[in-house]
Amino acid sequence: MALETENVEDLEELLARHEHLSHLRVKKRGDSLTLFSGEQHDLHLHARLTHIGGNHWGLSLPRHNGRWERTPFTGTMRQLIDTLTSDFGFYLERLESQTRQNPSGT
Numbered sequence: 001m002a003l004e005t006e007n008v009e010d011l012e013e014l015l016a017r018h019e020h021l022s023h024l025r026v027k028k029r030g031d032s033l034t035l036f037s038g039e040q041h042d043l044h045l046h047a048r049l050t051h052i053g054g055n056h057w058g059l060s061l062p063r064h065n066g067r068w069e070r071t072p073f074t075g076t077m078r079q080l081i082d083t084l085t086s087d088f089g090f091y092l093e094r095l096e097s098q099t100r101q102n103p104s105g106t
Contacts, residue, residue: 003028014081023094
């Protein structure tokens with residue numbers, strides 16, 4: 001299923017509820033939405049939500065080798081963002097290099 005712009009907007013709205021996640025952006029590709037930060041030359045992947053049917057999504061996290069590792073976590077976007085912020089917050093942190101470029105954190 002190709003995702004709609006609405007899916008991206010829904011995820012961006014969920015992220016906007018968390019002030020400390022303002023550095024994250026969303027990119028759609030196929031049936032997945034990727035959370036990333038940085039610029040084209042210094043892109044950092046944080047997490048990926050893959051549509052698995054209805055309003056359910058699966059969570060994958062980046063590995064050190066550039067590949068994605070599926071987790072056993074599935075649910076709505078809101079549930080997965082809650083899981084990410086409560087259990088995997090370190091995956092969503094702003095990188096030190098990004099903080100130096102933008103010390104205000106915005």
